[in-house]
Structure formats: structure tokens, C-alpha cells
Amino acid sequence: ASTMTLGEKEQQQEHKEEATGSGGAAAGGQKGKEVVSYWGVQPPKVTKEDGSEWKWHCFRPWETYQADLSIDLKKHHTPTTFLDKLAYWTVKSLRFPTDVFFQRRYGCRAMMLETVAAVPGMVGGMLLHCKSLRRFEPSGGWIKALLEEAENERMHLMTFMEVSKPRWYERALVFTVQGVFFNAYFLAYLASPKLAHRIVGYLEEEAIHSYTEFLKELDKGTIENVKAPAIAIDYWRLPADSTLRDVVMVVRADEAHHRDVNHFASDIHYKGQELKDSPAPIGYH
Amino acid sequence: ASTMTLGEKEQQQEHKEEATGSGGAAAGGQKGKEVVSYWGVQPPKVTKEDGSEWKWHCFRPWETYQADLSIDLKKHHTPTTFLDKLAYWTVKSLRFPTDVFFQRRYGCRAMMLETVAAVPGMVGGMLLHCKSLRRFEPSGGWIKALLEEAENERMHLMTFMEVSKPRWYERALVFTVQGVFFNAYFLAYLASPKLAHRIVGYLEEEAIHSYTEFLKELDKGTIENVKAPAIAIDYWRLPADSTLRDVVMVVRADEAHHRDVNHFASDIHYKGQELKDSPAPIGYH
Ligand SMILES: [Fe+2]
Ligand SMILES: [Fe+2]
Ligand SMILES: [Fe+2]
Ligand SMILES: [Fe+2]
Numbered sequence: 001a002s003t004m005t006l007g008e009k010e011q012q013q014e015h016k017e018e019a020t021g022s023g024g025a026a027a028g029g030q031k032g033k034e035v036v037s038y039w040g041v042q043p044p045k046v047t048k049e050d051g052s053e054w055k056w057h058c059f060r061p062w063e064t065y066q067a068d069l070s071i072d073l074k075k076h077h078t079p080t081t082f083l084d085k086l087a088y089w090t091v092k093s094l095r096f097p098t099d100v101f102f103q104r105r106y107g108c109r110a111m112m113l114e115t116v117a118a119v120p121g122m123v124g125g126m127l128l129h130c131k132s133l134r135r136f137e138p139s140g141g142w143i144k145a146l147l148e149e150a151e152n153e154r155m156h157l158m159t160f161m162e163v164s165k166p167r168w169y170e171r172a173l174v175f176t177v178q179g180v181f182f183n184a185y186f187l188a189y190l191a192s193p194k195l196a197h198r199i200v201g202y203l204e205e206e207a208i209h210s211y212t213e214f215l216k217e218l219d220k221g222t223i224e225n226v227k228a229p230a231i232a233i234d235y236w237r238l239p240a241d242s243t244l245r246d247v248v249m250v251v252r253a254d255e256a257h258h259r260d261v262n263h264f265a266s267d268i269h270y271k272g273q274e275l276k277d278s279p280a281p282i283g284y285h
Numbered sequence: 286a287s288t289m290t291l292g293e294k295e296q297q298q299e300h301k302e303e304a305t306g307s308g309g310a311a312a313g314g315q316k317g318k319e320v321v322s323y324w325g326v327q328p329p330k331v332t333k334e335d336g337s338e339w340k341w342h343c344f345r346p347w348e349t350y351q352a353d354l355s356i357d358l359k360k361h362h363t364p365t366t367f368l369d370k371l372a373y374w375t376v377k378s379l380r381f382p383t384d385v386f387f388q389r390r391y392g393c394r395a396m397m398l399e400t401v402a403a404v405p406g407m408v409g410g411m412l413l414h415c416k417s418l419r420r421f422e423p424s425g426g427w428i429k430a431l432l433e434e435a436e437n438e439r440m441h442l443m444t445f446m447e448v449s450k451p452r453w454y455e456r457a458l459v460f461t462v463q464g465v466f467f468n469a470y471f472l473a474y475l476a477s478p479k480l481a482h483r484i485v486g487y488l489e490e491e492a493i494h495s496y497t498e499f500l501k502e503l504d505k506g507t508i509e510n511v512k513a514p515a516i517a518i519d520y521w522r523l524p525a526d527s528t529l530r531d532v533v534m535v536v537r538a539d540e541a542h543h544r545d546v547n548h549f550a551s552d553i554h555y556k557g558q559e560l561k562d563s564p565a566p567i568g569y570h
Contacts, residue, residue, distance in 0.1 A: 037552055039360070039545040043426070043564035057564040058423035062347070075324070115418045122414050129407050132439060133400045134463055136446050136456070138343035141328070143439075147432060154417060154428075161421050171421070178419055260324040267322055279328035279342040 048234075059155060059235060065285045066237050067250035068257070073208055075256075077201060077263045081270075087198035095206055106214035106223060107164040110251075114157035115174045116181055117207065120200045120262075121150030123185050124193070128275065141280035142265075148282070149258055155235055156251050162229035163244060194269035197262045204259035211252035218245045257284055333519075344440060344520060350570045351522050352535035353542070358493055360541075362486060362548045366555075372483035380491055391499035391508060392449040395536075399442035400459045401466055402492065405485045405547075406435030408470050409478070413560065426565035427550075433567070434543055440520055441536050447514035448529060479554035482547045489544035496537035503530045542569055 046054035046061060054061060079088040102109035125146035132139045166174070189196040217223040228242040236250045261281055268278050331339035331346060339346060364373040387394035410431035417424045451459070474481040502508040513527035521535045546566055553563050 037549050039549040039552070040357075041545050041549040041566045041569060043566055044568060056423075057426040057561075058417075058428075060426075060567060072325075111421075115421075118414065118418050122411055126407055126411050129403065129435060129439065130463060130467065132343075133403050133442060134456075134460055136396075136400075136442070136451050136459075138341075138443055141342040141345075143343075144436070150414060151429070154414065157418060157421070158423055166421050171419075174421075175419055178415060182415065260326050264322045264324040264326040267324070276342075281326045281328055282345060283329060284326060 056231065056234060058158060059151075063151070064235050064237050065283075067253040067285055069249060069253050071253050071256040071260075073212070073252070073256055075260065076205060077198070077266075083192065083195045084198055087195055088202055090199055091202035091206060104217060104222065106210065106217055107160065108170070109210060110214065110248075111157065111160035111164045111166065112170060112174065113207065113210075114153055114160060116177060117203070117258075118150050118153035118157060119178065119182050120185050120189075120196070120203075121146045121148070121153060123182065123189055124196065125150060127186075127189055132276075137276060139280075140276035140278065141282050142275040145261065145280035145282055145284070149261065152254055152258075152285075155231075156254065159229055159232045159235070159247060159251070162231060163226065193275070194266050197266035197269070201259050201263035201266060204255045204262060207255040208252055208259065211248055211255065214248050215245065215252075218248065254285065260284075341516065341519060343443060344436075348436070349520050349522050350568075352538040352570055354534060354538050356538050356541045356545075358497070358537070358541055360545065361490060362483070362551075368477065368480045369483055372480055373487055375484055376487035376491060389502060389507065391495065391502055392445065393455070394495060395499065395533075396442065396445040396449045396451065397455060397459060398492065398495075399438055399445060401462060402488070402543075403435050403438035403442060404463065404467050405470050405474075405481070405488075406431045406433070406438065408467065408474055409481070410435060412471075412474055417561075422561060424565075425561035425563065426567050427560040430546065430565035430567055430569070434546065437539055437543075437570075440516075441539065444514055444517045444520070444532060444536070447516060448511065477554075478560070479551050482551035482554070486544050486548035486551060489540045489547060492540040493537055493544065496533055496540065499533050500530065500537075503533065539570065545569075 043057070048054055048061065077084070079085045098109070098113070102112070125143050128139050128143045128146065131137075132143060185196060185199075188199065214223070218225050223244075225243045225245050228238060228244060228247045232238060232247045232250075233240060233242055236247070238246055238250070261284060264281075265275055268275055328342070333339055333346065362369070364370045383394070383398070387397070410428050413424050413428045413431065416422075417428060470481060470484075473484065499508070503510050508529075510528045510530050513523060513529060513532045517523060517532045517535075518525060518527055521532070523531055523535070546569060549563075549566075550560055553560055
């Protein structure tokens, strides 16, 4: 294909809806929603197991999984060192304003908190990626593990968005909180990955707690146990008749896995090692 | 498992080599290299197709692929708009000092440039991730696609590291260049993703060119065509007797794919759309 003549290339160009960029005729007058491209970059044709078309672009069949609901929800890291206590009390003190703001609106709370929960994995993964490049060193799989955590949290958000729609002042709040939290976590990770992972470990312990409260409200009937969103059924391979309760169960199991991974990462640093010295748990759900 | 008593948990604790963190006895006196953990986080036992143990932690069997060597290496985006020309001449002007610095040492050049090449995908992926969270919007798969590009470039680096070892002043140079390039690309992406992706598109065109030069030197015999590193054989599923030449061929094909993805992404922006409006090419190698 690399011996294609210029004439052939031009012909191919004309087949596009518009000669984007190269033709100088950007935007305007376009009918289709997708950009047909000279670059031959096609989104992959993906089908479900039953042969029907895969309708999600933000995740693919090979990223779906069945949550391990048998995970111990009660594991806890008792803070003893100064840094552990700092991490613990930082998280505990964030809990209070959150409780006041959301009260019993657990659907809304879940949605809002997932926008924050997806930040640490991305920050940690990015910093380890840059370090791996700078030091000419493999990462032991930790870059991937942390990025997977971030993806997983983003899927939690995509799920809860289907159940609870953000209002304008909530969007504004998320905007501000993300700005502050991203930078704070970035600096914390640079200063002490040990502390940063410990904080996430405790945040996940709180997340488990608030999803347990969410389940109680569902069981009491104060929150309606609606049908599970389609995206959740596909992502966690849930039965078609699953409900919001089933979704909260698998999300809570995910949080328990994140708790373990992050406390474990902090423990590695406590041993005076670097993450790359202990292979990462890839695909740990 | 969540009903485990405290006694049982303490017993489990004692089975660890040390009661990390929670016991207060951090580091020291440890024999094994890996942290055995209360958190039960085990790196997955992964085997190769032939049943032997998978020896890489930085990538897994399901991330390996056979490169598509039939890709058109000559595709080029003719710069017509001001932004395109800015992108084009930015890249061209970076070429000159690079040529002077490395001259014909293509192995070294490849290794050094891959430390830079892995930055844009990570920056773009991270920014789109944060945007997706802030706006409560799915990404159309672009977060994943850009992060995959970054992972792929990091694998290029891991491969060339086996062929050429960085010297101390090269390490220092990478340190500085990463600091500058990361921030410059970050700002460029914030200001104009259209420009940022176009720059990467042109960088990849240059990468194809310099890998073609690398192949010429290998064919002339001025660079020794050594055995392919084991990591490359596993990552690109190459035959066991592959050589450096085969590795450069597949890496060059990867660069051509990155070129297409990034020019395509820029084209989408030229249409006045956002990336999420056109599904991303996941697993496009
Ligand atoms: Fe979550
Ligand atoms: Fe979590
Ligand atoms: Fe590369
Ligand atoms: Fe590339």
C-alpha cells in the first residue's frame, strides 16, 4: 500500500465527505456526524457474545468482568505511624462536610464522589509512567494497575450518571473540587507516594461504608430500587433483570479491591521499596 | 469472608513476613524481595501459550500483537492552515538539533526519542479523562486510545533499552527534555488539541523517516543487526530468530499507526467536533 501513487491518493481524498484540513475546507456543510478520514482509522467493529452490535465506545467487551463479591469488606489498616494518622484524619475530616452536603441522597453522593475517585489512579499512573521513561526502568505493571483503577472509577461515574442527573451547581462544584483535588493529590504523590496511597486506601474504606449505607436505604425503600442501567449490565456482566441494588453491590466490591491495592502500595513503600519491586495486581477486580 | 473475626485476622497478619505498617515494624530484617501482604493482593499467575511462565510484569500476553506491516508509510498531511504550518515547522525545527546531536547513532537516537514519544498520549489521555469526569460525559474511547499509544511508546523504549544503554549525560538530558516537553505539550493541549495532535502527527512522520534511516544503516552493516531482544519477541509475537531489523520494522509500523490516529484526531477538531463525537480506534496497531 505504500507504493500508492499520488493520483490514487487524491482520488481517495475525494471520497471523503470533505477534504479535511489538507483541502483547507474545514467544517461547514457536513452531514454525517462522524469524520470520514483519509487516515483510514476505523473504529473497530465490535460485537457482543450473542452477535449483536457492541454499543459502548467508552469500554469494550474485553474490559468487562464479574465482580468478586466475596471480598472482605471489613479489612482496615490501623494507623500507627504519623503519616498513617495524617492520611486517616485527612480522610475523616473530609467525611464531615460530605455528610452534611449530601445527607441521605446516596445516588447523588455516589455520582459526585466518583468524579473525585477517578483522579488518584490517573495521577499515580501518569507520574509512574514519566518516572519509568526518565529512569529507563520498567514499572512492574503498576502504571497499568493504577490507570485501570482510574478507568474503573470512571465507569462507576458513567453508571451513576444514568441513575442521577447532575444539576448545574453540582457541575460547578465538581469543576472546583477536581481542580483542587487533582493538584493536591499530584503534590502529595510527588512528596510521598506512601502517604498518597494510604489516603486513597482510607478513602476507599469510606466509600465502602457509604455504599453500605446506600444499600440500607435501598432495602428500607427510601431510595427506589430501579432497574440497573444498561451500561452497568454490560460492564459487570450482570443478569438482564438486575437492579440498582445489584449495581451498588458490585461497585462496593470494586472499592474494596481499590482499598487493598492502595494500602498494599503504601505498605510496599513502608518497606523502603519502590512499587516496581513488587509486581502489580493487573485485572484485580 | 467479611464475617472473619478479629482473631482470625490477627492470625493472618502473623503469617506475613512482617506486620507491615499496622505493626509499626516497617522495613528491615526482610528476606524476600516481594512484600507479602495482609491485603491478599497477588500478582496474577500468567502463563504463555506454551504453558511456560510469563516473565514480564510491564506488559501481559493480552497486550501483545502482530504489527500490521502493510500500513502506508508515505501518508502525509499537507499543512495549509496557519496552525498546521505552525505544527509542521515546530517539528521540522526540532529535527535539526536532533540530527546534529545523534548523527548516525540510530539505536541511541531511538531510545532517547521514545522517552519523549510516550509523553503526548499520557498527557492527552489524562486531560480527556479529567474532562470526561468534569462534564459527566463518555469519551468515545479516546482516553483509552491515547493511553494505549503511551503504553505502546513505553514498550518501544523498553525494547531499545536492551539494545543501547543510556549514559549518565543522556539520562540527564532525558530528565530535562521530559520536564520541558511534558509542560509544553500539556499547555499546547489545553490551548489547542487540534494543534497538539497535529504536532504529534508530524513527529510520527519524522519518526517513520528516522526508522527508515535506521533500517538503511542496518542493511549497509554500519549498525550490527543483533538478535532481537526477548521482550520485543514476546511483545510483537515475533519468531524466535528475529533480529533488530525485524524489531525496527514493527516499531516503524507502530509509528505510522500513531501518525494516522493523531492526524485523524486533529482532523476531527478541524471539523469543529470533539473527539468523543467520532469513536476512537482502540487496539489500532
Ligand atoms: Fe468508585
Ligand atoms: Fe474506588
Ligand atoms: Fe515509538
Ligand atoms: Fe509514535
